[in-house]
Amino acid sequence: PLGEDACQATYKILIIGDASVGKTALLRTLISEPFQEKTRPTVALDFVRKSFEVDGAFVQLHLWDTAGQERFHSITKWHYRGTKGIMVVYDITDRETFHHLSYWIDSVNKDVAHINNRYEAVPLVIVGNKVDLCRDRRVKTREGQKLADKHMAFGFFETSAKTGENVIDAFQKLAYHVTDIC
Numbered sequence: 602p603l604g605e606d607a608c609q610a611t612y613k614i615l616i617i618g619d620a621s622v623g624k625t626a627l628l629r630t631l632i633s634e635p636f637q638e639k640t641r642p643t644v645a646l647d648f649v650r651k652s653f654e655v656d657g658a659f660v661q662l663h664l665w666d667t668a669g670q671e672r673f674h675s676i677t678k679w680h681y682r683g684t685k686g687i688m689v690v691y692d693i694t695d696r697e698t699f700h701h702l703s704y705w706i707d708s709v710n711k712d713v714a715h716i717n718n719r720y721e722a723v724p725l726v727i728v729g730n731k732v733d734l735c736r737d738r739r740v741k742t743r744e745g746q747k748l749a750d751k752h753m754a755f756g757f758f759e760t761s762a763k764t765g766e767n768v769i770d771a772f773q774k775l776a777y778h779v780t781d782i783c
């Protein structure tokens with residue numbers, strides 16, 4: 602049986618989307634840190650590592666939390682170097698964060714392709730977060746799915762960093778699709 606060290610492959614993933622959609626909360630939930638109701642915007646770029654099993658092998662995702670820069674829409678291209686996948690997050694209770702998704706996807710795809718010198722779309726998973734607040738829902742599931750289809754995303758999930766719903770599944774999907782060789 603394959604152990605945790607059987608595969609050394611690590612894959613860099615960027616988590617992007619507007620401020621306050623829950624990017625940091627999703628990462629915290631993924632690594633089993635307690636959910637925080639009130640958080641301050643992070644100022645620096647941070648990352649977590651997490652191993653996933655894909656077809657019997659362990660692969661490690663190196664998940665970069667883009668924090669703070671989103672306010673200025675100025676993630677520098679340096680951050681994109683080596684990126685193998687993207688998770689784009691919106692807040693189902695905030696339509697504006699949904700409307701900004703295409704902007705995020707197009708600009709990041711362009712820059713990642715440019716810096717990696719590979720002009721193919723980067724594997725993408727779209728996440729509508731805060732589904733526990735569905736009484737305040739402003740974006741229909743169907744709309745999220747439609748956008749995911751339009752951008753040929755490998756996955757679309759509605760998640761809650763608060764309850765944990767679908768969080769592992771969303772990252773697992775990315776792990777699956779970034780690892781064509783391992």
Ligand code: GDP
Nearest residue numbers: 621622623624625626637638640731761762763
């Ligand atoms: P970021 O700017 O995208 O990193 O967003 P944060 O992770 O800092 O979250 C912003 C705010 O939304 C915080 O007050 C979180 O507690 C809250 N939040 C994040 N995810 C969820 C969620 O799934 N459900 C609820 N109810 N609140 C959330």
Ligand code: MG
Nearest residue numbers: 624625643668
């Ligand atoms: Mg954050």
